[in-house]
Amino acid sequence: MVSRKGKTNGDAAAAAGAGTMERAVIDRDGLDALIAALQDDGYQVTGPAVRDGAIVPGRLATGADLPMGWTDSQSGGHYRLEQGDPDRMFDYVVGPQSWKASLYPAEQLLFTARRGEHGFTVDEPRIDAPRLAFFGVRPCDLAAIRTLDTVFEGGPFTDTRYQVRREGVFIVAVNCARSADTCFCASMGTGPKAAGGYDLALTEITAEGRTRFLIEAGSERARPILANLPQQPAGAKDVEAAETAVAKAAKAQTRAMVPEVEALLKRNLESPHWDQVGKRCLNCSNCTLVCPTCFCSTVEDRTSLDGHEAERRRRWDSCFTMDFSYVHGGSIRRESSSRYRQWMTHKLATWHDQFGMSGCVGCGRCIAWCPVGIDITEEARAIADSEGRK
């Protein structure tokens, strides 16, 4: 879809898939060494961290910062961190924050303007984005990053702010050996194993009471880094153990998106079901905030009290607000049902027309973080069922 020249992940990963992939097995020391190697290369390493009772991207200084021994319990309107197997490193899945915030901050300064003698001058702030390494990107979130790339760089216009931050991000993916109850990536075709788009991918394998990691290179620039890690060769057993682990995670998923949901929603824009879900929806916009692909924004213009300085900021916005569709006189989407329909049909149906892909990656965040537990897979199923009843 999008050509990402100068970035390694896409094409290189495809080439790697053709059989030239480099693999190895590392242990916990290897993870430490990897984080150190990335830092030595000038990357600021961001990875999973426990904060406020949830796993969110945080700055990693060493491998010891990784939240070992944690797992999560998720369901509709529910997220709890729990103690899991103390030896396991990646047994939690996705938390409320995705990588979106690093590539596309929730608030960005677009420009500052200063009043002068003849009007005003406009200055664009320089973006001092550090070179980032994303450590522990789950396959669903990897798909979400690809989606954002298409949104901000794939069309006739390019969002230079996104481009600057995205350029050169090093991605260490982690394939999922465990699914939460909210996960449905298998049905969206985005996981639980990353299909590409990463520099390195890890799969946690436990054999004979020992936890180790199968590590695979997906890009040219990842090869030397991998080569320098303390490692053992990956045997057929290790590869098989990794395959088994992700297959088990896929099989464990209790939720699935109904097939052909794009066409389903497009022919059901006036389904009475929208009213039902509209009544339950609080229009809180949590789902849009936790969604790793929701990209809508608004702008805010401010001035200093004396009027000498002004600025414009771009902030995340949500299609669940009344203001969102305001045209002189009122909002287009007045009903909660219309706003929910907009969100869901955009994710699952019209996104295909706009960007040639689904806007939903099956991460399940919207399900866990909905205060009333509305479940996008259930809503789609209810609409499918209503067709059967007709």
Add this chain to the structure above:
Amino acid sequence: MDTSLAADPGPEIPPARWSGVDPMMPRPFTVKRVRKELADTFTLELEPADGGGPIRFQPGQFNMLYAYGVGEVPISISSDPDDPSVVAHTTRFVGSVTEALVHTRIGSLIGVRGPFGTHWPVEIAQGEDVAFIAGGIGLAPLRPAIYRVLSERQKYGNVVIFYGARTPEDLLFRKELQSWRSRFDINVHVTVDRATGRWNGRVGFVTQLIRGGGFDRHSSVAFICGPELMMRYSIQKLQEHGLGNDRIFISMERNMKCAVGFCGHCQLGSQFVCKDGPVYRFDNIEDYFSIWEL
């Protein structure tokens, strides 16, 4: 509907293109003139203040106008696309930004981003009849298209303008309408919703003008701009007249913050009205018209 007699109207509207550096950054423009058109409507004439070239636009495209510290609004360009020395925008002052814009002084600066969006593809109507149907302030976005057609008048068949406004006092570009009307090669029909006996023109809804025709039932292209309701019913009349939906073009209005498809506000089904529109061939968005609150 039988459109078998209709010639192929040609290609779809070409997609919007952008040649600017950063579409999110406004360029400074000097206010050359603020012309009060109606009690609540004004025209802002602008020229570049950054030493850069003029804005080259196509009829029907719009700019984002930034009033220092107040905010930004999308406003379609109302001037002649073949005279790039000045770029004009005609709008009502109804919100905080347009209020600020109407009060700008000659010589002061405003920010401009654009031009954005698809355009009225008048070129595809060459050799055929052209009907412009405008309602209220909707004449402003159509005016550049009218200029373009009149500048190459010989390339078109009959040209007819149907214009509906609220009252005789609300007729936009009145002098120009009169001068167009006095030409022998264009038909101008005007109607108002209400009037007193001092008004010797027509009183009625704009769709009632369409029946009068003046354009070929099959090989015509219609360009409609006005309130969505007015466009909806004008389309119905054109359909009754025999015009296919692929020969009807309309301009949509939605909330816009960025104008480049990043902010998501202007979505209409699969469409980003800012870059896939605002001008649409009707058959391409026809299905969306009947769905409430889409």
Add this chain to the structure above:
Amino acid sequence: MVKVEGLETLMEEHPFFEGFNQEALDLLAGCATNAKFDAGTVFIREGDKADMFYLIRHGTVAQEIRVPGRDPLVVETLSEGDLLGWSWIVPPYRWTFDCRAVELVRALGMDAACLRAKCEQDHSLGYLFYQHMVPIIARRLWAVRMRLLDIYAPAPKPKL
């Protein structure tokens, strides 16, 4: 009386009679007259007996209401191809508006008493006639409703 043959031609040319068969046209021609009103003439007065109706062939007619101390209010204008007047089928058969020729108006005038009698005698003719009248009335009413919406007015300030 004007010659009937000429009137029949004019009737056939008027869009109102599209779809009338020759027999019906012959019958109705007996009720028709040719009418012409100079610009400025008020040829129908509100409250007067509605003993005619008109099919406009040329020119514009303003339907108005007089208000003391104000310019007359124009309710609607009608022009070429339009039907003017249906008070003659609605008891008590009185005009509800003044009608002024804005410019020279040429029209076919139809004698209402004659028409009512013919429709009463021949119900299929009456049905045909009403079949042509009702859509016109419906479309006219629709257009008035549209104007009632005042769609070009600035939207009211939203309630916050």
